[in-house]
Amino acid sequence: MEFYRSHVLICTGTGCTSSNSRALIDTLKKELVENGLEKEIQVIETGCFGFCNLGPIMVVYPEGVFYCRVSEADLREVVQEHFVKGRVVQRLLYHEPNSTVKTTEFDEIEFFKHQKRVALSNCGVIDPEKIEEYIARDGYFALAKVLHEMTPAQVIEEIKKSGLRGRGGGGFPTGMKWEFAAKAPGDQKYVVCNADEGDPGAFMDRSVLEGDPHAVLEAMAIAGYAIGANQGYIYVRAEYPIAVERLTKAIEQARKLGLLGKNIFGMGFDFDIGLRLGAGAFVCGEETALLTSVEGRRGEPRPRPPFPANKGLWEKPTIINNVETFANIPRIIRYGADWFASMGTEKSKGTKVFALAGKIKNTGLIEVPMGTTLRTIVYDIGGGILNDKEFKAVQIGGPSGGCIPAALLDTPIDYDNLIAAGAMMGSGGLIVMDNDTCMVDIARFFLEFTQDESCGKCPPCRIGTKRMLEILTRITEGKGKPEDIDNLEALAKTIKSSALCALGQTSPNPILSTLKYFRDEYEAHIHDKKCPAGVCQALLSYTIIEDKCRGCGLCARNCPVNAISGKVKEPYVIDREKCIKCGACMEKCKFGAIERK
């Protein structure tokens, strides 16, 4: 066994890989060899720390020093100063957005301080490509425990007692789902992991798969034991190449150690897992559509009942759980249902992972106890709004979710409160919006998405989303009619009650929630032909404020259509007829003399 005095963890999740962390690892290894430190200091590739905005991220143990935005050029200094002389390189440390004080250790950083990591507990701590590191942190002991000490019924009872609800969207109690499948008659049953994380702006499942793939494999085997299945499938998006690679490796390693395959732990239980790649169809995140896709057909949903627990994959009893749901299972078995149920609110137990993105300072991945308020997430963890602008809304739950306004910032987030607010947990994407975001445009954005992804099987979704999109487009183009709002509401209600699957049923949510909280914006678009946020191009006009214009002529030189004219040192004028509203003049003006309304 090699003994290294120091471990350097570098994130190789999608975020940091995009920030060039691979090249960083190669250079660091080279530098260490040059300084003769390669036997003292070990470089470890880990999964996501969650703080993607600061990538590439590097953490040095045993001190736990957190370096961010490290470039290849910085490495020589880190090796010379930190690894040879023991002096922390101050300029690479993190400092809070609202202060200049540098923070050395990463558990002191505000972004991490308010978090409680359960599903993500191994992400950024272990090397996901080494099954041994997962085992060293009690991995596969939960599987050992259920096989040695528990009956399938006891496992299901434990999951039920924990209060775990599905993390993929609907929030159905996981234990009950398992119980239905366990009780369904059938010689062959299946366990399916839904890793088709299609919601735009959501990446928690990707991070779990990249950072802790074995947790999902272990959980699936536990589920297999509980319901009496010996085959599992993971349906993962092809858009996540790193996750696919890590899962493939993890399955191989687990098979090699006999943790998947025949007669696991010599207890007579067989379980194996196959990987299925999605092919770019959002609707396949819906469980019945996902199953048809695994079967190798067009991923179209079908009516429920029968539910998959009775008739699922190839008509056999099947459970489908999402990645994050599975990631909680081994921890519940190890630490007990009571431990898990001690976190969260009355009806939503445990923690929830959220992907924090949009107009916020600290973007990344966070995990907090259920019931944490939006304010804590946006201001304490997220560090507030980008450029200190005003918070307007947060969009939660993707195309099936809704927008939550500032007035509800203090609402504790759980499944039921979100539904009451007109949104839903969805898979947990949180997109923060400021005053520069137009809510009508956002509703249109989501409708364009659902319209595009509608599989076309049922008319309410196929035709209904098309009509709603047409109305929204019309409004953003300044051609809205007074009756449009009523028509949108009527259409929304019909689609909600008549569409075949969740994709269609929830597609009006972005419209209904923005209408509920930002009706005035719709009205401004329709009646006054104005876009208050200054987004909808057709409703904007650019003007030069005479008092502020110094007559430098920079705007006129940059105008692509020569719509600006004037004499040097006198205020310039924009010709509204010619102006194509590209905004180039506004970007260039140094005096803030151009106004967009």
Place this chain on the structure above:
Amino acid sequence: MSCQCKGEAGQGKKYAFIDRIIERHKDEKGSMIPILHEVQQEMGYLPEDVQAYIAQKLGVPLSEVYGIVTFYALFNTKPKGKHKISICLGTACYVRGAGKILEEFEKQLNIKVGETTPDGLFTLEGCRCLGACGLAPVLTVDEHVHGRLKTSDVAEIIAQYKEEK
């Protein structure tokens, strides 16, 4: 790498690699989608005669293969440019200005989204969320992800891949 077979090759012999892929999956249930993935990986796209070939080998109607190929966004029936520029149009990227980046590419490459440049060098696409929202707006060129983009980065990215050829 990529097979240069043209349309008349439907008769079979030229697609030995497809036979190998099908052979590998023969005992697997529901193997159609994995097979199409692998064939596309080799060829870059799935022209009609290839679809017909696969249908015949698997003993299913061509309509079923065609139905699957056209249902899923990742399967292409037309050849793509040498470099594929995919701009993420997920929500996080959208609110951080991905639309402007896309427009800039359209302008500089002088093609619309979904099209390929006449020299066959670039295909421009909008794509679904890449899950790199922390770095929004992002795009991928082939397998490489570029993040924290500004419209001023566009020219540089194009130049970089032009040089690589």
Place this chain on the structure above:
Amino acid sequence: MRSLDELKKLKAKTQKEISTREKTGKPTIIVHMGTCGIANGAREVLNAALAELKERNLTDIHVTQTGCPGLCHLEPLVTISEPGKKPCVYGKVSVENMKRIILQHVVNGQPVTEWLVNLEK
């Protein structure tokens, strides 16, 4: 994996390897590596500490480095820091001394008082 014991063994083995990343609650050996320290052989002392820990399979003891505390004439300096206790600073540490500090102080919890340079011994 044919039995739970095998899993336990594998865990115990790897756990030692990754303990560098965990807070172990054990003493930490801090070697002062300023220019003066390095000139006086701090590097050798550090290597000796690592070798001794490996020899004794004490991989849950963390070894870190820090800069010069200002007592240049007493270099090389080594501090043993333990959670909840006053740090002990040793001066003019040689390779041999380092081994004894590990055995007597780190393993058995008895500071080698005659080598301590803290003001109040």
